[in-house]
Amino acid sequence: MDGVVDHLADERNKAQFDVEEMKIVWAGSRHVFELSDRIARLVASDPVFRKDNRATLSRKDLFKNTLRKAAHAWKRIIELRLSEEEASKLRFYVDEAAFTDLHWGMFVPAIKGQATEEQQQKWLPLAYKMQIIGCYAQTELGHGSNVQGLETTATFDPQTDEFDIHSPTLTSSKWWPGGLGKVSTHAVVYARLITDGQEHGVHGFIVQLRSLDDHLPLPGITIGDIGMKFGNGAYNTMDNGVTRNGKCVRSNVPRQLIYGTMVFVRQTIVSDASCALSRAVCIATRYSAVRRQFGSQNGGVETQVIDYKTQQNRLFPLLAAAYAFRFVGEWLKWLYTDVTQRLQANDFSTLPEAHACTAGLKSLTTTFTADAIEECRKLCGGHGYLCSSGLPELFAVYVPACTYEGDNVVLLLQVARFLMKTVSQLGSEKKPVGTTAYMGRVEHLMQCRCSVQKAEDWLNPNTILEAFEARTARMSVAVAQKLAQFANPEEGFLELSPNLVEASVAHCQLIVVSKFIEKLQQDIPGKGVKELLGMLCNIYALNILHKHLGDFLSTGSITPKQGSLANDQLRSLYSQVRPNAIALVDAFNYTDHYLGSVLGRYDGNVYPKLYEEAWKDPLNDSVVPDGYHEYIRPLLKNQLRNARL
Numbered sequence: 001m002d003g004v005v006d007h008l009a010d011e012r013n014k015a016q017f018d019v020e021e022m023k024i025v026w027a028g029s030r031h032v033f034e035l036s037d038r039i040a041r042l043v044a045s046d047p048v049f050r051k052d053n054r055a056t057l058s059r060k061d062l063f064k065n066t067l068r069k070a071a072h073a074w075k076r077i078i079e080l081r082l083s084e085e086e087a088s089k090l091r092f093y094v095d096e097a098a099f100t101d102l103h104w105g106m107f108v109p110a111i112k113g114q115a116t117e118e119q120q121q122k123w124l125p126l127a128y129k130m131q132i133i134g135c136y137a138q139t140e141l142g143h144g145s146n147v148q149g150l151e152t153t154a155t156f157d158p159q160t161d162e163f164d165i166h167s168p169t170l171t172s173s174k175w176w177p178g179g180l181g182k183v184s185t186h187a188v189v190y191a192r193l194i195t196d197g198q199e200h201g202v203h204g205f206i207v208q209l210r211s212l213d214d215h216l217p218l219p220g221i222t223i224g225d226i227g228m229k230f231g232n233g234a235y236n237t238m239d240n241g242v243t244r245n246g247k248c249v250r251s252n253v254p255r256q257l258i259y260g261t262m263v264f265v266r267q268t269i270v271s272d273a274s275c276a277l278s279r280a281v282c283i284a285t286r287y288s289a290v291r292r293q294f295g296s297q298n299g300g301v302e303t304q305v306i307d308y309k310t311q312q313n314r315l316f317p318l319l320a321a322a323y324a325f326r327f328v329g330e331w332l333k334w335l336y337t338d339v340t341q342r343l344q345a346n347d348f349s350t351l352p353e354a355h356a357c358t359a360g361l362k363s364l365t366t367t368f369t370a371d372a373i374e375e376c377r378k379l380c381g382g383h384g385y386l387c388s389s390g391l392p393e394l395f396a397v398y399v400p401a402c403t404y405e406g407d408n409v410v411l412l413l414q415v416a417r418f419l420m421k422t423v424s425q426l427g428s429e430k431k432p433v434g435t436t437a438y439m440g441r442v443e444h445l446m447q448c449r450c451s452v453q454k455a456e457d458w459l460n461p462n463t464i465l466e467a468f469e470a471r472t473a474r475m476s477v478a479v480a481q482k483l484a485q486f487a488n489p490e491e492g493f494l495e496l497s498p499n500l501v502e503a504s505v506a507h508c509q510l511i512v513v514s515k516f517i518e519k520l521q522q523d524i525p526g527k528g529v530k531e532l533l534g535m536l537c538n539i540y541a542l543n544i545l546h547k548h549l550g551d552f553l554s555t556g557s558i559t560p561k562q563g564s565l566a567n568d569q570l571r572s573l574y575s576q577v578r579p580n581a582i583a584l585v586d587a588f589n590y591t592d593h594y595l596g597s598v599l600g601r602y603d604g605n606v607y608p609k610l611y612e613e614a615w616k617d618p619l620n621d622s623v624v625p626d627g628y629h630e631y632i633r634p635l636l637k638n639q640l641r642n643a644r645l
């Protein structure tokens with residue numbers, strides 16, 4: 001900021017907490033903060049990583065530019081001898097969906113989690129050095145959610161000691177895998193295993209797709225890109241592939257581990273949700289403090305739009321959710337590490353809970369974040385619709401997260417199965433543990449009464465927790481009782497699936513709230529940091545209570561009067577957060593390069609930069625547009641009838 005006017009300085013001076021300490025809480029530790037800060041600046045200062053031209057490049061140029069960036073990133077990683085942690089941060093801050101996401105995010109984890117030791121020794125060194133580039137080829141044209149319905153076959157031929165991978169139908173073509181279309185040399189392909197004419201379900205196979213000499217597909221393999229996707233620049237930096245046929249090398253692991261990669265990736269997607277959400281919120285918050293509309297008295301300045309209660313009511317719950325998702329993401333990472341260690345010791349007992357938590361939280365956080373990015377665009381008024389706001393691209397890149405790695409509704413139905421199983425076991429020897437431990441107090445939760453009498457009573461974490469637990473327990477038990485009336489449970493499950501999904505959402509919201517409350521029980525240093533986090537936790541919880549009031553009232557978990565008091569408390573919390581809003585988004589420590597938004601600039605110098613940015617559009621290369629002589633002039637001169645169009 002040297003020599004630059006900080007238009008948001010007054011806002012920063014209002015902060016009532018230690019921003020530097022909050023940056024460390026957000027990062028997770030001082031080590032991660034320092035590392036992220038260093039790598040973010042490295043990326044921001046490198047001209048190869050510029051991204052302000054993405055919206056105007058053609059698909060081919062966009063894609064080639066992504067290849068250039070990925071190659072440059074790898075060069076820098078080698079030159080600077082970056083650790084795995086630093087390298088992954090570097091890719092994060094380059095901020096461009098690319099084949100490397102799938103290579104490092106799915107191909108390598110799939111080999112680590114599912115391949116035998118011998119296979120790992122063969123493939124991992126090659127993958128780590130990027131001497132092979134891999135992708136994750138599960139989804140087919142005909143089946144994505146229904147993994148057991150995949151049609152690709154892998155038939156073992158004992159004579160050659162090989163598997164013959166075959167796509168017997170058009171719908172069995174692998175369709176969607178990122179990186180597959182143009183870049184990957186190898187893939188973990190999911191196929192139905194057949195030996196001695198017998199089927200053994202879906203397994204993963206490492207398949208070489210392209211020659212390592214000239215990049216041509218190997219004989220019998222047809223590969224291409226599936227075509228343009230939603231949004232202009234956005235996700236079109238990625239090649240998503242279609243392929244048929246191939247030969248491969250043997251793999252054999254326990255059935256439960258086949259799904260392990262999905263559990264891992266869903267866990268990373270929850271952390272990514274807090275990044276995407278915080279980024280949108282940072283843009284909308286800074287711009288809301290810069291933007292003024294109405295309210296000028298005697299020729300004075302107009303009101304900052306962030307001071308309107310409606311703006312706060314839309315924006316601050318999103319800010320609170322960004323922090324909430326950060327902390328639940330941290331916890332989920334711990335849960336994943338724990339389940340992985342157990343699996344290595346052949347202990348599968350916590351896998352169902354890990355599956356339910358990763359599936360449910362992936363669904364909850366991505367749905368919320370996609371909606372929130374769009375809300376942030378609207379919070380920025382007309383300028384939010386400009387590509388230079390960064391929000392349209394962020395939305396287009398982010399929104400498929402609601403679909404990939406498991407459609408969000410399909411995933412909530414998995415949570416519902418887990419919940420219904422838990423309810424059905426109540427009263428048996430098997431006591432609910434972990435995130436369903438509250439079900440162990442179901443008798444109390446079915447009849448307890450919320451004690452809130454005045455608005456401030458809602459600031460008690462135990463009060464909030466019990467209201468959320470009662471709501472979820474009552475919704476789950478109610479739907480379980482309805483299910484029990486069906487002679488055929490699967491028929492009942494289909495019929496009641498909307499109610500089941502609602503119970504799952506309630507359960508996942510409870511997890512997020514409870515993990516935020518647990519975070520606040522830790523020792524958190526820094527003036528005012530814990531107080532501010534407490535306010536955000538209350539905003540997150542009370543906003544859900546307000547938005548889902550129907551659930552809380554229909555289950556009798558709270559009274560209408562208590563619902564109204566929660567809303568009064570929310571308004572008061574907004575006023576307390578307001579002076580800290582800019583500092584709370586500064587704590588994300590995003591560089592202007594990473595934010596990629598004129599509206600979210602750190603210095604708040606929005607208008608001159610918007611004006612400057614507009615002139616850079618290729619349409620402004622000439623004053624009179626190309627096409628004037630063919631199409632505009634004849635129109636104006638009434639010569640269209642004679643014109644050759």
Ligand SMILES: CCCCCCCC/C=C\CCCCCC(=O)SCCNC(=O)CCNC(=O)[C@H](O)C(C)(C)COP(=O)(O)OP(=O)(O)OC[C@H]1O[C@@H](n2cnc3c(N)ncnc32)[C@H](O)[C@@H]1OP(=O)(O)O
Nearest residue numbers: 101105106138144145147148259262263268355404405406
């Ligand atoms: C990549 C880096 C990440 C960073 C992201 C940011 C960058 C973005 C760039 C790119 C990212 C793009 C990545 C996208 C990658 C993909 O999309 S890969 C494809 C992912 N596909 C899916 O997720 C498919 C969704 N479908 C499923 O998960 C399942 O098949 C299903 C659970 C819906 C199937 O249901 P069903 O047929 O009823 O179950 P079964 O298969 O028969 O299994 C039954 C039992 O298995 C348990 N189970 C299911 N899944 C899991 C799991 N993942 N882990 C553990 N256990 C699982 C299930 O609960 C059943 O157990 P019980 O029998 O005990 O009830």
Ligand SMILES: Cc1cc2nc3c(=O)[nH]c(=O)nc-3n(C[C@H](O)[C@H](O)[C@H](O)COP(=O)(O)OP(=O)(O)OC[C@H]3O[C@@H](n4cnc5c(N)ncnc54)[C@H](O)[C@@H]3O)c2cc1C
Nearest residue numbers: 136137138139143144145176177178400403404405406409
């Ligand atoms: C950008 C992007 C990247 C991707 N990358 C990869 C990749 O790298 N590798 C890979 O293998 N795949 C990848 N995929 C594929 C992705 O995993 C699937 O698209 C996803 O799992 C959803 O499956 P589907 O497309 O079959 O949806 P469908 O299952 O066809 O869903 C269609 C609709 O049906 C509903 N539905 C489906 N089943 C049920 C049910 N049982 N009950 C109620 N409703 C139901 C869904 O809710 C949805 O509304 C990617 C997809 C995208 C968009």
